[in-house]
Structures are given as C-alpha cells and as structure tokens.
Amino acid sequence: MNLFLWQRFGAAAVAILLAPTAGVAPPGGTPLQRCVAAEARKLDFAGVVSVAQPQGTTISAHGVLGEPGSPATGAETRFNLASAGKMFTAVAVAQLVDAGKVRLDEPIGLRVTGLTTQAAAVTVRQLLTHSSGLGNFFTPDNLPAIEKARTLSDLLPLVAADKPAYPPGTQFQYSNTGFLLLGILIERASGQSYGQYLDEHVFKPAGMVASGLDPGPAATQAVGMSRMHEGPKGPLRSAREAALHGNPAGGSYATAPDLQKFFAALLGGRLTSAAVLKDFSSSQIVAAPAKGAMPQLDYGFGFGVGAFQGHRWFGHNGGAPGVNVEAAAYPDDHIALIVLSNRDPPAASSLFRKLRAALFDPEVLKSCAAEAPAPR
Numbered sequence: 001m002n003l004f005l006w007q008r009f010g011a012a013a014v015a016i017l018l019a020p021t022a023g024v025a026p027p028g029g030t031p032l033q034r035c036v037a038a039e040a041r042k043l044d045f046a047g048v049v050s051v052a053q054p055q056g057t058t059i060s061a062h063g064v065l066g067e068p069g070s071p072a073t074g075a076e077t078r079f080n081l082a083s084a085g086k087m088f089t090a091v092a093v094a095q096l097v098d099a100g101k102v103r104l105d106e107p108i109g110l111r112v113t114g115l116t117t118q119a120a121a122v123t124v125r126q127l128l129t130h131s132s133g134l135g136n137f138f139t140p141d142n143l144p145a146i147e148k149a150r151t152l153s154d155l156l157p158l159v160a161a162d163k164p165a166y167p168p169g170t171q172f173q174y175s176n177t178g179f180l181l182l183g184i185l186i187e188r189a190s191g192q193s194y195g196q197y198l199d200e201h202v203f204k205p206a207g208m209v210a211s212g213l214d215p216g217p218a219a220t221q222a223v224g225m226s227r228m229h230e231g232p233k234g235p236l237r238s239a240r241e242a243a244l245h246g247n248p249a250g251g252s253y254a255t256a257p258d259l260q261k262f263f264a265a266l267l268g269g270r271l272t273s274a275a276v277l278k279d280f281s282s283s284q285i286v287a288a289p290a291k292g293a294m295p296q297l298d299y300g301f302g303f304g305v306g307a308f309q310g311h312r313w314f315g316h317n318g319g320a321p322g323v324n325v326e327a328a329a330y331p332d333d334h335i336a337l338i339v340l341s342n343r344d345p346p347a348a349s350s351l352f353r354k355l356r357a358a359l360f361d362p363e364v365l366k367s368c369a370a371e372a373p374a375p376r
Contacts (some may be wrong), residue, residue: 031365032358034372036060039354041373047222047324047341047348048073049355050256052263054334059256066223066238066342078216078253079340080224080242082318084325085252086179087262088198090128090302092186094272094280095201101189104128104301108181111188114156115181118163124185126168127178128301129285133164134177138249146244152184152194155247172287172299176249179302183248194248203258206265211254213246220255222342224322239322242342250318256338263329263336281305281314281331304328309360317352319345326352335359 036049037060046063064070065077096102102124109120119134126132137158138146149155159177166173183194190197195213203211215221224242227234246252254262265271272280283298283305290296298305303314308330315328324345327338337356341347358365 030058031369032355033058033060034370035358035365035368036351036355037373038368038371039351042371043347043350045341045347045351046073046225046343047079047339048075048077048256049340049351050075050260050336050338051355051359052260052334052336057260063342065221066225067236070223071219073222073342075257076210076220076255077222077340078210078220078255079222079325079342080215080244080320080323081246081250081252081254081259081325081327081340082320082323083176083250084316084318084327085246085250086248086302086318087316087327088202088252089179089182089186089248090280091202091266091271092194092197093124093128093182093302094276096186096189098273098276102185108185111185112156112181114160116161116163119159119181122164122168122178122181124182125284125301127175127182128280129299130172130174130178130287131169131285132175132178133166133168133173134159134162134175134181135165136174136176137180138176143240147240149247150245152180152187152247155180156184172285174287179249180247186248195246198252202262202271205270206258207261208254208258211252211258211262213252215243215253221253222340224320224342226321226344228321228344236343239320241320242322250320256340259327259338259340260336263327267329267331308356311360317349319349324348328352328356333360 040062049060051058059075061073064072104125105123107121107123108127109115122132142158145158159180162177186197187194224239225236226239227236244251280301281303282300284300286296287299288297304316305314311330312332313328313330318325321344322342324341324347326348329336339348339352358368
C-alpha cells in the first residue's frame with residue numbers, strides 16, 4: 001500500500017488577493033457557511049475549510065487536534081499535506097526553469113548520480129508528469145528509513161536500484177520516487193537544501209509564515225488520527241505516516257491560510273512567470289480516461305488540472321493514514337477551495353466535492369444551507 005495515497009483529484013482551486021479571515025463560521029452565517037456546517041456535521045468532519053472568493057475568505061474549523069478531548073482545530077492549525085506538497089516541488093522546478101538553470105527535457109542523471117542507467121535517462125518533464133515509469137518509495141518496508149531521514153541524501157538509497165516499468169513518456173503512472181528525484185534536482189541546481197529552497201523562494205515570497213517540512217509546535221499541530229490499520233469500526237489511533245518529515249514527494253505542513261497565500265502568490269505572479277505557470281497548470285498528460293460518469297482526468301507539471309462544470313481548475317490532493325487534503329484553484333472565477341483533515345481519506349474529499357458543487361450551483365448551495373443546524 002502506498003503510504004501517501006494518491007486519489008483521483010476531483011479537485012480544483014485558486015486564490016486571488018485574500019480578504020482578512022475570521023475564525024469558526026457560525027451556523028447562522030452566509031449560505032456557504034451554513035452549508036459547510038451542515039456537511040461537516042453530517043460527515044463528522046475533523047479539520048479546517050477555507051474558501052476564498054472575490055467578496056472575502058471564510059475559514060471554518062471543526063473537530064480537535066488529535067485524540068478526543070484535545071484542543072480544537074483553528075485557522076492556525078498546521079496540517080500534513082501529503083501529496084498536495086508536490087505543488088511546492090513543482091513551483092520550485094518552475095522557478096529554476098524560469099531562471100534557465102533547469103531544462104524540462106534534460107535527463108535527471110545530469111544532476112543526480114547513483115541511479116540505474118535507465119532511470120538516469122528519464123527527463124525532468126517525465127518526472128513532473130508522472131510518466132517516468134518509476135515507482136513508489138513510500139512502502140511499509142521503507143517506513144523505518146523514511147522516519148529516520150532528515151535529508152534527501154538519506155532517501156536516495158531507497159530508489160537507487162529503480163528502473164522504469166515501461167518506456168518513459170508513454171503513459172501516466174503516479175510516482176512518488178519521481179518527485180523525490182525532482183527534489184534532489186532542486187538541491188543540485190540551486191546549491192541549497194530542499195527545505196531551505198522552499199523557505200527562501202516559495203514560502204517567504206508568498207508570505208507563508210506557518211509552513212515547512214516538520215509538524216511544528218505541538219500546540220498547533222494536527223495529529224493524524226487513523227482507523228486504516230484497525231478497520232473501519234476500529235478505534236482512532238495516531239498514524240506514524242502522518243508525522244513524517246516532509247520531502248519533495250509529499251508530507252509538507254501548512255495551515256489553510258498559508259495555502260490560500262500560496263495560490264494568491266502563484267496567480268499574482270510572485271512565484272513564477274505567467275508563461276511557465278500556464279504550462280505547469282495546463283494539461284500535459286491524461287491521468288485517467290473518462291469512464292462512465294467519471295470525466296477524463298488530466299495532469300500538468302506537478303498539478304492536477306481540468307474543468308468542473310466548465311470552470312477551469314488546477315491544484316492537488318493528498319491522502320495517507322490520518323491525512324486527507326484537497327487544495328484547488330479556479331483562476332477564472334477567483335475562487336480557492338481548501339479542505340484539510342487529520343482523518344483518513346475520504347474525510348476531506350467528500351466535503352470538498354459537496355462544497356465545490358455548492359460554489360457553482362445556486363440550487364445545490366440553497367439545499368445544502370437548508371440542512372444546517374439551527375443556531376443556538
């Protein structure tokens with residue numbers, strides 16, 4: 001089982017200049033606030049929801065930081081992002097492409113030594129689009145080594161023997177190993193550690209003051225609580241996988257306001273050029289063909305991309321034991337929807353799908369808001 005589970009991203013996302021945010025939204029507030037309250041109660045949701053719209057940003061917090069009786073979550077709560085952290089890796093690569101330090105079609109072996117001949121020939125483009133044929137180093141057998149690792153060099157031995165499972169560039173196959181190699185590329189091309197690079201070139205320019213590769217202070221840390229190892233009716237237990245040190249494939253930590261700042265900075269031209277962002281947030285490969293009622297799913301360079309009811313989106317989700325994240329941007333609508341949970345998938349994904357529908361369909365919003373609990 002992959003420890004960072006990639007789910008079909010039914011997501012979207014985007015923030016434009018943010019208005020000041022408030023705390024927990026009261027059930028008697030706007031229709032959207034009432035909808036969030038109704039769905040969160042129905043799903044027994046634990047986590048934080050943030051919706052950025054032209055008229056302002058709403059934050060709604062539910063549940064507690066960890067075990068029953070622990071402090072409540074809030075806007076300042078720092079969540080594990082799982083694979084949604086791949087967006088940071090993608091932006092870092094985009095910046096290096098902008099600067100002329102990295103080329104999309106250069107082989108990864110030009111920067112990263114110690115790989116098999118076949119893996120060394122894989123290009124940056126193929127790594128970004130999950131078409132490298134490389135696999136997943138997040139496995140139960142590797143968990144002890146991942147827990148001990150504090151540098152990307154510590155993780156490199158876990159992937160050194162990998163070979164592409166198919167001719168690179170010919171198909172989509174989600175690859176955490178590929179994004180680990182992109183992180184090492186960032187270090188080689190920049191002369192900084194992956195964490196230092198993100199701090200200086202992504203988090204600081206975006207104004208993200210509560211983001212990083214570690215879980216942060218216990219007072220604001222969302223502890224991943226999972227039933228995955230106990231069965232659906234088993235007790236909630238803290239998940240080892242939800243407390244790992246972050247790396248380029250996933251597991252960075254951030255608050256909902258920081259993720260809104262990330263999208264705002266990205267769309268505001270403070271992180272990459274407009275031309276490179278357009279390429280990275282546009283379809284580059286089919287991730288999953290249309291099937292029945294499910295539409296085709298596409299992937300860009302480190303971002304899931306597509307359209308929901310005609311509304312263009314890009315973003316990423318993530319899932320692991322005790323972690324579920326949906327973060328997406330609808331740039332043409334100036335809307336960003338972020339749902340963070342410290343519970344097993346599909347905790348955030350289920351709530352996200354309902355809220356996304358409500359944002360773009362007045363009848364869905366009206367019906368959802370009507371189910372809200374009466375104000376006390």
